[in-house]
Amino acid sequence: MSFAWAKQYEPKAPLMRWLDERLPLPRLVYGAIGGGYPVPRNLNYWWNFGVLAGLFLTIQIVTGIVLAMWYYASADGAFNSVEHIMRDVNAGWALRYIHMNGASFFFIVTYIHIFRGLYYGSYKAPRELVWMLGLVIYLLMMATAFMGYVLPWGQMSYWGAQVITGFFSAFPLVGEPVRVWLLGGYAPDQAALTRFFSLHYLLPFVIAAVVILHIWALHIPGSSNPTGVDVKEEKDTLPFHPFYTAKDGWAAAAFLTVFALFVYFAPNYLGHPDNYIPANPLATPAHIVPEWYFWPFYAILRAFTVDFILPAKLWGVLAMFSSILILFFLPWLDKSPVRSGSYRPVFKRFFLLLVLDVLILGFCGGAPATPLYVAISQLAAAYYFAHFLIILPLVSAFERTLPLPDSISSSALHGEKREAAPAGIMPRRGATAIAE
Known part of the structure; x- marks a missing residue:
């Protein structure tokens, strides 16, 4: 979102000037999330969920890297390695529960983000590519989550892999060869576990790369807003920092509090108890279901x-x-x-x-x-x-x-007339009056 009134980055410290001349990373960060990025002034809390999705992606990557140091991708040892992490590794139980519940919360904030886009028409021109890149991120999330669900090698993990990879066998001629290629055999076993572990470790970094493209594409037309009216003048916007960084920070604190309640008091509420039983190819569970965030698609199937x-x-x-x-x-x-x-x-x-x-x-x-x-x-x-x-x-x-309102400002200010306040008195209109 480039406007003539967007404040340009001007480093003052000698070190920052030296760095900016050779590697304009400070300029890039300032233009992306700082005062150099003007944002519509009327964004509500539904616009916080994109940042929350990025936060939970970071949590998943960091905890996943640490868990991978202890995980053993073996059909004979995967289940026991997860138990070892839970019982013997320092804070291993916390890492595993954060990672396990972090996946669910990542999908929660992503689903809210998607439905917000559906309601406010974020897929309409000129943001079609922003919408499509977001859907690519969602598809990569689904693939990553499925492969991660297989890794504990419990009963539901094994049979979930058996059922979901069986979808490909429905396609005539090519379906069964594709399924065998995915599994590395005719049933989930060591080859499948090794492949799923390597892809589960790799795909979050691919997601992070597409997120960068998603944000880059967003900055070209700029953020949408609740009215759907285009930005027309300077008073329609506020700098992203400090106004929306503070708003995002408050939303992150509130969501992380709820997340902590699940991690510490109901860590298995969003999981399935059968996954605490070692995988047994000879005993089919009574009710095979994927993780809850796949249930609508499973119902369609x-x-x-x-x-x-x-x-x-x-x-x-x-x-x-x-x-x-x-x-x-x-x-x-x-x-x-x-x-x-x-x-x-x-x-x-x-x-x-x-x-x-x-x-x-x-x-x-x-x-x-x-x-x-x-x-x-x-x-x-x-x-x-x-x-x-x-x-x-x-x-x-x-x-x-x-x-539609004439402009974003007229909608945000509800038709109020901006009057000069008496000397020494701050007008009671919150951040919008201060920004003006």
Whole structure:
């Protein structure tokens, strides 16, 4: 986001001037997160979750590197090495619980970040590439999380790998060879564990690289905002630091407090008890489920029970992958010129139905595959695709939107007139008045 009024970096200390002339790293940081990066002044707390996602990615990378020093990627020793970390390594239990629950919280903040983008139209021009890079990050997160779930080599880890890699066998001709190539054999074993461990260690760094591209792409058009109105003048913005660094810091402290409560008081609440049983290829668990953040997609997979032209299993796999891939086409499915859902009354109602629908899919994905839950999954899966392929294009074509504010400032200040305050008295308008 480049504006004429953006303050340029001018190092004052001799050392910083010397460094900036040879390696402009201070200038880069200042332009990315400092006073040189103007941000719309009306951002609310829904915009904190991008920073929170970066925070939890950092937590996962740091704890993962340390855990890898003690983990033994062997079909005979993986389960015992995890127990060794928990019982014998200094603070090993804390590292493992932080890493295990950090994955869940990483997905929580990412899901909120995605739904915020859906509501406020962050996928619309000129931010299509920002949205798509975010979806690439999400797909890499899913692959990393799946491989990490296999590493403890417990019952649910083993059978989760067996079931999820079995999806590829649904594809005719190439499916089974691809599955054998992924596993390194015909069933999860030493080769699969070695491959998953190496990829689980590597992919977070790939995610970090795509995050850099995501932020870079964001800085070109600038951040979106709750009104969806473009920045027009200097008074529409505030410098990222100190205003939004303080806001992000408060949100991070609040979220980390909740995270600490889970780590110390309910560390296994988001996991599955069967994963504390060593993997046994001869004993199938009564109810095989992936981690909770995959439940909506698992429900879509199980919603297909009848062969129609293609096998039901193949329909389920295609639908599961399509439920994510369809999000890449949102900039062209939703053609409404208004970005923010706050000014789209019909869209807002259907968005709430979509959120409820995804929650229902998640509940059904974690429930046993009884006829009742399968039937509910079928209805919910049908609505999910109908929302993006039918409802959203029709709403964007026929909806009568509310009038947009003239500018970001007029919306943020609620039409107040800025008057000079008496000498010695600070006007009571918070950060916005101070910034002006």
